[in-house]
Amino acid sequence: MILNDLEDLKQNNYVVIIGSGPAGISVALQLEKKGISSVIIEAGDIDFKEKSQSLYDGTIIGESYPDLKISRLRQFGGTSGHWGGNCVEMDNYDFERWPIKKIDLEPYKKTAYDILNIKGNFYKKSFNEDLDVFNLNWSNVRFKDKYYQKIKDSKKITLILNCPLLMLSGKDGVVEYATVKKKNKRKIKAKYFILAAGGIENSRLLLWIRKQNENLLDNKLPIGKFWMDHPYHSVANGILFNEKFHNYLKKSEIEKFFDTNCENSFFLSPNKNFLKKFDLLNTSINIGIKQLDKNYKKDFLYKLKCMAPNIIKKKLLFNESSKNYEFNISLLKEQKPSENNSISLSNVKDELGIPKPILHWTRSENVRKSSKIIIENFANFLVSNDIGRIAVDEFLYNNQTYEHKNGYHHLGGTRMGLNKNDSVVDKNCKIHDTKNLFVAGSSVFTTAGHAYPTLTITQISTRLGDYISNI
Numbered sequence: 001m002i003l004n005d006l007e008d009l010k011q012n013n014y015v016v017i018i019g020s021g022p023a024g025i026s027v028a029l030q031l032e033k034k035g036i037s038s039v040i041i042e043a044g045d046i047d048f049k050e051k052s053q054s055l056y057d058g059t060i061i062g063e064s065y066p067d068l069k070i071s072r073l074r075q076f077g078g079t080s081g082h083w084g085g086n087c088v089e090m091d092n093y094d095f096e097r098w099p100i101k102k103i104d105l106e107p108y109k110k111t112a113y114d115i116l117n118i119k120g121n122f123y124k125k126s127f128n129e130d131l132d133v134f135n136l137n138w139s140n141v142r143f144k145d146k147y148y149q150k151i152k153d154s155k156k157i158t159l160i161l162n163c164p165l166l167m168l169s170g171k172d173g174v175v176e177y178a179t180v181k182k183k184n185k186r187k188i189k190a191k192y193f194i195l196a197a198g199g200i201e202n203s204r205l206l207l208w209i210r211k212q213n214e215n216l217l218d219n220k221l222p223i224g225k226f227w228m229d230h231p232y233h234s235v236a237n238g239i240l241f242n243e244k245f246h247n248y249l250k251k252s253e254i255e256k257f258f259d260t261n262c263e264n265s266f267f268l269s270p271n272k273n274f275l276k277k278f279d280l281l282n283t284s285i286n287i288g289i290k291q292l293d294k295n296y297k298k299d300f301l302y303k304l305k306c307m308a309p310n311i312i313k314k315k316l317l318f319n320e321s322s323k324n325y326e327f328n329i330s331l332l333k334e335q336k337p338s339e340n341n342s343i344s345l346s347n348v349k350d351e352l353g354i355p356k357p358i359l360h361w362t363r364s365e366n367v368r369k370s371s372k373i374i375i376e377n378f379a380n381f382l383v384s385n386d387i388g389r390i391a392v393d394e395f396l397y398n399n400q401t402y403e404h405k406n407g408y409h410h411l412g413g414t415r416m417g418l419n420k421n422d423s424v425v426d427k428n429c430k431i432h433d434t435k436n437l438f439v440a441g442s443s444v445f446t447t448a449g450h451a452y453p454t455l456t457i458t459q460i461s462t463r464l465g466d467y468i469s470n471i
């Protein structure tokens with residue numbers, strides 16, 4: 001049900017969820033399935049409102065990063081209102097430093113697929129000795145469109161819009177009430193509180209809550225630290241020799257995983273042995289291919305001529321019948337968790353009296369080093385099998401700053417772990433040394449892998465709903 005007047009909300013609730021993005025809604029849906037009522041407090045309106053969005057303002061210190069007002073959405077359904085819908089499973093080895101393993105999320109896979117309308121399967125097959133080929137599935141779900149009516153009709157989920165959380169109060173690890181504001185301020189009591197306000201706000205709100213309540217949250221907790229995104233950059237251009245490429249795929253029995261007859265993409269990633277051998281960051285090697293034509297970039301041909309003159313001479317690249325492919329390689333990289341990448345509080349407060357966030361963000365040199373090793377490995381593979389050639393961008397061989405985009409994936413800040421010195425939540429997403437305060441969303445990610453995060457967020461949040469229903 002949707003509640004318009006805060007006065008109509010009863011005082012003693014079972015679960016209060018702060019935020020109605022994929023994380024908050026997934027928790028509420030699982031609780032509903034188990035017959036448990038919850039109240040979702042959402043800061044924004046049903047639709048985008050400039051005034052609400054302006055409260056997502058913040059400062060960035062370090063390397064270039066998208067404006068914090070555009071890299072997330074403050075409205076019902078959260079950032080799923082403008083996400084890309086790409087879904088990828090994290091790898092088994094991404095969980096090596098987590099207190100849970102990938103297998104712990106298996107029971108929630110089907111529910112997560114249902115929530116995200118994922119119809120296909122995920123596969124991962126060996127491409128060669130060092131690399132795997134994997135696929136993406138696409139979700140068409142905007143949580144606002146899929147879940148507004150469902151929540152309106154629900155007897156177990158109560159949604160209150162335009163009602164930001166201002167503070168959680170309590171002592172000795174027990175949250176007693178939340179202070180929210182809808183026209184007027186009001187205190188809401190509940191047995192359990194779940195912060196699901198997104199990958200920056202979760203840290204920001206907790207830092208502010210700790211500052212105001214010395215007895216509620218331990219000072220040691222590294223709130224805001226080990227923040228990550230997935231740096232994304234183009235690293236090379238190349239050509240694939242059609243016939244030899246297909247012969248290789250056929251011989252390796254992986255042809256059915258490729259569809260290279262039209263403009264398309266395929267995705268490779270380093271396997272566990274390769275990652276370990278060179279201490280690499282996990283990486284999605286995104287290969288966008290299309291048929292080679294005469295409009296191909298001249299600077300690439302020049303590079304290729306220097307690097308592989310015989311190819312230009314002998315291969316008759318533009319022969320219509322050869323149907324060779326041109327491709328561009330971009331890498332979506334894991335970011336090594338570092339205390340220096342973090343969310344902290346500014347001295348400037350927003351209209352609600354909460355300090356604005358500061359994002360401290362730099363890519364480690366490891367990103368460049370690891371990209372270079374991976375791309376050289378792929379280049380050598382192409383040459384040794386005479387499948388193609390690539391020209392690698394120069395920035396991988398010097399110290400110059402290089403252009404990059406980010407995945408808009410806000411990860412870490414309230415990471416999961418066993419120890420309160422280097423993590424904020426335990427394996428059940430409960431904040432260490434608290435009795436009833438949980439966090440949902442990608443801020444609990446211990447490490448980032450290379451996978452788009454929302455599928456994993458949905459699984460972890462469903463698991464959290466399940467956990468709370470069993471307490």
Ligand SMILES: Cc1cc2nc3c(=O)[nH]c(=O)nc-3n(C[C@H](O)[C@H](O)[C@H](O)COP(=O)(O)OP(=O)(O)OC[C@H]3O[C@@H](n4cnc5c(N)ncnc54)[C@H](O)[C@@H]3O)c2cc1C
Binds near residue numbers: 070
């Ligand atoms: C341009 C773009 C493209 C993306 N593409 C992909 C993709 O292809 N695949 C993928 O997996 N991920 C993608 N993402 C990331 C994806 O959108 C997020 O992972 C996902 O939305 C996170 O869900 P969440 O519920 O944790 O946070 P959010 O979706 O950010 O939701 C947080 C909610 O909390 C509310 N809130 C905030 N503060 C308060 C407060 N004080 N009180 C009450 N409520 C509050 C917000 O209004 C919001 O509704 C993309 C993101 C962007 C920006």
